[in-house]
Amino acid sequence: MGDAVLELSGVTKRYGDFLAVDRVSFDAPRGRILGLLGPNGAGKTSTLRMILGISQPTEGEISIFGRAPGKAVQRRIGYLPEERGLYKRMTARDTIAYFGKLKGMWGGRARRRADDLLDELGLGHVKDRRIEALSKGMAQKVQLATAIAHEPELVILDEPFSGLDPINQNELEAAIRRLANAGTTVLFSTHTMSHAERLCDRFVILVKGHKAFDGTLEEARAEIPRKIKLESTNDLGFLATVKGVTQVVPPHDEVDHWEIFLAKGADPQAVLAACFEHGAKLTRFDSSPPTLHEVFVVLAGGDVGDAQP
Numbered sequence: 381m382g383d384a385v386l387e388l389s390g391v392t393k394r395y396g397d398f399l400a401v402d403r404v405s406f407d408a409p410r411g412r413i414l415g416l417l418g419p420n421g422a423g424k425t426s427t428l429r430m431i432l433g434i435s436q437p438t439e440g441e442i443s444i445f446g447r448a449p450g451k452a453v454q455r456r457i458g459y460l461p462e463e464r465g466l467y468k469r470m471t472a473r474d475t476i477a478y479f480g481k482l483k484g485m486w487g488g489r490a491r492r493r494a495d496d497l498l499d500e501l502g503l504g505h506v507k508d509r510r511i512e513a514l515s516k517g518m519a520q521k522v523q524l525a526t527a528i529a530h531e532p533e534l535v536i537l538d539e540p541f542s543g544l545d546p547i548n549q550n551e552l553e554a555a556i557r558r559l560a561n562a563g564t565t566v567l568f569s570t571h572t573m574s575h576a577e578r579l580c581d582r583f584v585i586l587v588k589g590h591k592a593f594d595g596t597l598e599e600a601r602a603e604i605p606r607k608i609k610l611e612s613t614n615d616l617g618f619l620a621t622v623k624g625v626t627q628v629v630p631p632h633d634e635v636d637h638w639e640i641f642l643a644k645g646a647d648p649q650a651v652l653a654a655c656f657e658h659g660a661k662l663t664r665f666d667s668s669p670p671t672l673h674e675v676f677v678v679l680a681g682g683d684v685g686d687a688q689p
Contacts, residue, residue: 383409384443385534385565386431391440393426400426402589403440408534408567413560415576416569418586419680424569425462427586428538431567432459444534455483458532462539462569464523468512472498475511476525483530490529497525501555517548524555528564535559537568541575553579577672585679592679601669604678608648610638610655611664622654637664 384407393401401423408414418424429435430442433449444453466475473494480490498507501521511519520543528535537556541549556579560566570576576583583600585593593600605626610616616638620628624646629639640651648667655662 385410385445386567387443388427388431389441389443391427391430391437391442393423393430393435394438400589401430401437401586404586404589404591405440406584406591406594408565410533410565411560411563412581413556413566413568413579415580415583416567416586417571417573417576417583417676418592421588422586422680423589424586425538428536428569431536432457455530456533458527458530458535460524460527460535460537460540462542464520466511466519466523466526469510471508471510472503472514472518472522473507475522476529479526480529483532485530493529493531494525497529498522500558501525502551517544520544521548521552521555524552528559532564534565534567537566539570540568541570541572549575573671573673573676583672585676587680593675597672600672600675602644604670604675605644606642606646606648606667607670607674608640608642608651609664609666610640610651610662611636612638612655612660612662614658614660616640616655616660618658619651619654622650624650 386408388407389405391401391404392399404423404427416424416427426435430437431444431449433454442449445456447453470478473491476494476497477487477490480493481487485493495504495507498504501524503518503521506514506518511522514522524540527537540552540556544552553575556566556568577597580597582596583593584591593603617628617630619625619640624643625640626643627641629635629641631637642648642651652665
């Protein structure tokens with residue numbers, strides 16, 4: 381396994397005749413943040429359930445700290461489920477301490493850990509307030525604290541940003557970075573590409589149960605054609621003859637700029653040089669690399685021309 385905390389090898393999951401996960405393999409190194417991405421029905425939830433030991437693979441193997449999922453590794457794992465669930469009449473401090481004790485912490489240490497986490501998450505002033513009296517954002521941060529109270533080595537987060545306002549999203553991102561910086565491995569599933577793009581060291585993208593991609597952001601960007609966006613009062617049709625240009629799309633009803641698609645490895649500066657050579661006046665030249673959102677749309681079966689954030 382090397383430095384991998386989590387490793388999946390040829391994992392398949394069938395529910396009767398339905399194939400939910402098909403021969404998926406990936407690993408999660410220590411102290412890194414791995415994003416598990418995919419559209420609805422891609423197999424993310426089934427994959428997480430198998431990693432947590434809730435269900436068993438039909439085929440293949442899962443290794444966590446060198447062991448199969450189950451009781452032997454449960455105390456080394458923290459889990460934030462997509463469906464939140466806290467005891468509404470308990471205080472924030474007691475809730476976190478309770479979950480810590482469930483994972484084997486003794487009472488005094490669990491309460492001190494609860495206080496530390498509440499201060500770290502900016503909730504020290506509500507530690508004695510009941511969960512039912514907290515805002516949704518506050519309650520969600522308490523839920524995160526319950527998942528990491530016992531200082532797990534692997535933290536699994538299922539849609540952690542769901543329903544949070546931008547300020548609380550930023551605070552949660554900061555908390556996830558702190559976990560990784562402290563050596564914790566983080567695996568999180570999300571539909572929000574902007575969070576994944578900012579946070580993750582690597583991505584695994586599932587599509588219809590298959591692994592469509594596994595790698596870094598730069599490697600993901602190389603998976604789809606580079607697109608340049610141009611605005612000009614001139615006709616830029618001549619760019620179709622430039623070396624490396626595979627398609628030229630003029631402005632239309634849905635897009636108010638020219639879109640120039642490049643072959644893999646082509647230099648965007650060649651397009652700019654051709655515009656100067658032809659005397660075309662440009663009011664916009666955007667050769668930014670594709671976003672993770674654009675990569676996701678294409679790998680999930682969409683068209684690169686439809687990959688608008």
